Amino acid sequence: MKSPLEAPEKQIAEETSATSGRRGDTDSSRGEPEKPVPAVIDTSKMAKGQREALELAEAARDPLEDRGSFASNLFVGRYDFDRIYPYPAQSAEDRAAGENFLRKLENYLREHVDPDEIDRTGEIPPENFKGLAEIGAFGIKVPKKYGGLGLSQCNYGRAAVLLGSWDGNVAALVSAHQSIGVAQPLLLFGTEEQKQKYLPRVAGGEISAFALTEVHAGSDPATLSLKAEPTADGSEFVLNGEKLWCTNGVKAGVLVVMARTPSKLVGGKERKQITAFIVDVDTPGLEITYRCRFMGLRALYNAVVKFTNVHIPRENIIFKEGAGLKVALTTLNAGRLTLPAACVGLSKRLLEISRKWAGERIQWGVPIGKHAAIAGKIAEMAGNVFAMEAMTFLTSSLLDRKAGDLRIETAMCKMWATEMTWRIADDAMQVRGGRGYETAQSLAGRGEPPIAVERFLRDCRVNTIFEGSSEIMRLFIAREALDPHLKVGGAIFNTQLPMSERAKAVFTSGKFYAGWYPRQWMPNGARKIDNLHEILRSHVDYAARTSKRLARGLFHAMARFGPKLDREQLLLSRFVGIATELFAISATCSYAQWLLGQDKPADEVLALADYFCRSSRMRINNHFAGAHRNVDRRGYQLTQDLLASKHAMLRDGIV
Ligand SMILES: Cc1cc2nc3c(=O)[nH]c(=O)nc-3n(C[C@H](O)[C@H](O)[C@H](O)COP(=O)(O)OP(=O)(O)OC[C@H]3O[C@@H](n4cnc5c(N)ncnc54)[C@H](O)[C@@H]3O)c2cc1C
Incomplete structure (x- = not known):
């Protein structure tokens, strides 16, 4: 088994993770140890709401395996191409x-x-x-x-x-x-x-739904307030409160509901408890009070669900009391992969619409696809569709093979595919011009084919918002990316720990980085890629080298910002962007090589893969450039001023 932290460092990581929590706290209901917040993150200087959110999320988080996953290892400069190559194709x-x-x-x-x-x-x-x-x-x-x-x-x-x-x-x-x-x-x-x-x-078709969100609890489930109080004999829980935006709620027979159960003392501090319940919709006291309507997905059966003294038997708890956030987050870790797969379908459809129209529509004497501005959009669509399929089905296949913890891969697929699909829909609308903006019904009404680009655009916009918004996906990936470093060096800055532990962390992390850091400067590329086509090999080698550059960049950022790095969301999002593109390049090359072995036309496969990788490398260059020179600080200050009602002239002259 490989570890992202090679031999001596792994030992250090084990030592430090052994010190990463206070012992002796127990989950009284089962006598099992209740997991305290890992001491790698210092929450002592955070605002109360932020601390609670972070502590709850950390308590629900399963630690990453030491050997990491292909995508998580990109952040520590370890390029395990053999974990995704040969392409794990569906049998x-x-x-x-x-x-x-x-x-x-x-x-x-x-x-x-x-x-x-x-x-x-x-x-x-x-x-x-x-x-x-x-x-x-x-x-x-x-x-x-x-x-x-x-x-x-x-x-x-x-x-x-x-x-x-x-x-x-x-x-x-x-x-x-x-x-x-x-x-x-x-x-x-x-x-x-x-x-x-x-x-x-x-x-059999009885519809089900997932109810987590509330009016005051969107991205931050720590503020969840739907209450579940145990009855005196403990056999039931009584639910009171309201859930918002529950997709399928209007038609559902059964729901998964996340509710707050009584808090517990963990390490002498009160810890909020969230528990997942299976709830039959016909239980007395449960009402669907409103059907929400949206810009797109106009037939979504999305509901406000109200709970008034709804009695739910204890045996309807999923997993165990207090583990509701873990249930929700773990469910989403795998469940999140459906959206990128649906995005593959939609993007292929939009590419097909654009391709046809760019060949048919003549303006200025030639088909619009002959104009470089339109051709550029279509090439981007094609490369991105190819990569989206490669990433999504690589991850799906690894999931089927139970190939370890894939939370970073699924989050990257969700974030990248939903954002790319939005861009593809936007470009498809531009390629179709006025017809892209016209509804299918109106097109049909005047005798043109009812091609519904505007519907596709409206429908796909929400994909970057639900099941973990893009911003939250970036934070989630960044948290996991920093994990190996937090385990080794996080204790140094953690004022909640005794000085002796912090001093020990200085020593162990010094030893670790003395070995790890110089390795990130070594020029070696990917191993075991001799049997890759040479075009693909050059991209895979680039990805291997760039993962080291990424690891160095992350390390420098940690050295510069220390425990305040988590506030540098824009900087972290660039690192996440780089790793995601590296994952996309690697998946694309592995997939392309597999297709070559399936007797697909080599020139077509290589043209797509090569185009995508080159385009992705340009995005990576932009991310690196932005990490060095940016306007993040000024932008942040400008926004704070705007929030404080400065710059009134920007409000002048509007209705
Ligand atoms: C059509 C639709 C269907 C849905 N279906 C379901 C469902 O079936 N079940 C369910 O439980 N929920 C559902 N939701 C809710 C959905 O999951 C939430 O909308 C989503 O989690 C975001 O929460 P919010 O809208 O309250 O945004 P907020 O959490 O208020 O966030 C607003 C913006 O701030 C950003 N933001 C928030 N916190 C941070 C941070 N710490 N750092 C940086 N940026 C941040 C967000 O990314 C977002 O851009 C649905 C929503 C919609 C619109």
Whole structure:
């Protein structure tokens, strides 16, 4: 087994992680140790709300394995290409296992789902719910013994590609139901009784939903206030409060609800407890009080759910009391992969629309695709679609192979694919010109093909907001990226620790960095890539070298900012951006080499991969340049002034 921190450093990391928490706190309900906040992060100088949010998130966080993952190791200058190369393609047997369902789904969508009508009316017809249930679309990953299709993540991803390419509303219905709704947390954490009771119901088409967000608790679940009080005999919990924006809530029969249970004392301090419950919607006291409507996804059955003295039996707790945030975050770690797969489908569709139109539409005497400004957009779309598919299905396949902790890979896929898809939709609208902005109905009304670019654009915008906004994904990835360094050196700056422990950390981290840092200057590239095509090899070597440059940059930033680095969100986001692009380049090259072995046209595969890698390298250069020279400080101050009502002239002259 490899470790991101090689031999002597690994030992140091083990020593320091052994000191990373006070012992003796127990979860009284089970007699198990309650995890204190790792002492690698000093929360003593934080504002109360920030401290609580961070402590809760840290308590819910599972530590990364010492050997890290391909993507997490990019931040420590360790380039383990052999973990993703040869490309872990879906096996022929697994592909065949999904074929029958995927063919049925494609036919069903084509013949029975009318996306423009759904968008116009804001309703998915009841017969679509029935038809989708009949082909098994609500239990794709649920094992056969619980009434589902028992298909793999790769096949589920392929279904999401089909759905995303056709209709965002149906894609959201199916995805929220099983990626974050009842099925996923039960598959991960449910008891056998819970699985037997609920999985056949949801796999058969009883809709499920995930209720975490509240009016005051969006990205920050620490402020969650829906209460779950135990009854005197402890057999039930009584839920009171309200949930906001619960997708599928309007149609759901069963929900996963995150609620606050009584706080506990951990290390002498009160620790908020969040617990996940399975809640039947027909339980007395539960009401759907409002249906929310949005810019896009107009047929989303998204609800405000009100709880008034809703009695839920203790056996409906998922995992255990107080572990609700862990349930939610772990559910999202894997569930998050559905969105990038749906983005692959939508982006392919938008590329196809753009490609056709750029060839057909003549302006200034030639097809618009001959004008470099339009050609540039289409090339970007093509490269990004190729990379998006490579990253998403590489990660899906690793998930199927249970290849370790993939939270960083899934977060990178979600963040990168949703942002790229928005850009692709924007470019597709530009390529289509006025027709991109016109609705499908209006186009049809005057005799033109009803190509709904504006609907696709409206529908995909929310992808960078829900299931972890892009900003939160960047913070999440940055936290994991800093973990090996925090374990080694975090204690130095932690004023909550005794001086003796901090002094020891100075010594151990000095020893660690004396070995690690010089290695980050060594020019060696990737190993074991002789059998890669030479075009791909040059990009993979670049990625290996650049991961060391990234590790050095991160180290310098830590040396410069110390414990205040977490406040440098823009700087960290550049490092996250670099690592994500390196992951994309690596996945793309591995995928391209695999395609070459599948007798795909070599010139086409290499042209796409090479274009993408070159374009990605330009983005990486921009990130590095921005890390050295930027206007972050001034920008921050300017915003604080604006928040304090300065610069009144910017408000002059408007209605
Ligand atoms: C259509 C739709 C469907 C949804 N479905 C569900 C669902 O099924 N279940 C559910 O529980 N929720 C759902 N949500 C809620 C969704 O997950 C939240 O909107 C999301 O978590 C962001 O929360 P917020 O909107 O309150 O934004 P806020 O948390 O108020 O954030 C506003 C902005 O500030 C940024 N921000 C916040 N904190 C930080 C920080 N620390 N650092 C930097 N930037 C920060 C955010 O990224 C965002 O850009 C849905 C929302 C929508 C719009």
